[in-house]
Amino acid sequence: MYTVQMENECGCFKRSEFESDKSFEKQQDAYNYANIASEIMNEEFCSKHLFFAQKTDGNAFIIRVAENPNASGGSCGTGSCGPCGC
Numbered sequence: 001m002y003t004v005q006m007e008n009e010c011g012c013f014k015r016s017e018f019e020s021d022k023s024f025e026k027q028q029d030a031y032n033y034a035n036i037a038s039e040i041m042n043e044e045f046c047s048k049h050l051f052f053a054q055k056t057d058g059n060a061f062i063i064r065v066a067e068n069p070n071a072s073g074g075s076c077g078t079g080s081c082g083p084c085g086c
Contacts, residue, residue, distance in 0.1 A: 002030035002059045004037070010065060012045035027059070034061040047071050 006013060006020040013020075018037060024030040034053035041051040041063075050068045055061055 001025065002027050002061070004030050004034045004053075004061045004063065006063050006065075008065045010045070010049055012049075013041070016041075016045075030059075030061050031055075034063055038063055 002024045004022045004024070006018070009020055018041075022030075022033065024033065031053075038051040038053045041049075045051075047068055048071050050066045052064050052066070053061055054064055
């Protein structure tokens with residue numbers, strides 16, 4: 001079993017249809033989901049954050065969240081969504 005987990009859930013993520021923890025039978029399926037989900041989040045969310053998939057030890061992939069240095073305003077609307085404190 002392979003899992004894809006969200007590192008931190010910003011407001012945009014919480015309002016989305018994405019799940020914070022998803023399991024797959026095949027590694028390739030987990031890899032594809034993590035990369036596609038990251039790409040969609042980067043395209044459709046508020047642009048306050050950047051999302052990228054990373055393989056971890058074992059059978060897990062994590063979708064990491066980082067503050068977007070090129071963001072011009074915008075907010076995910078939570079007031080506190082991780083290390084950036086947006």
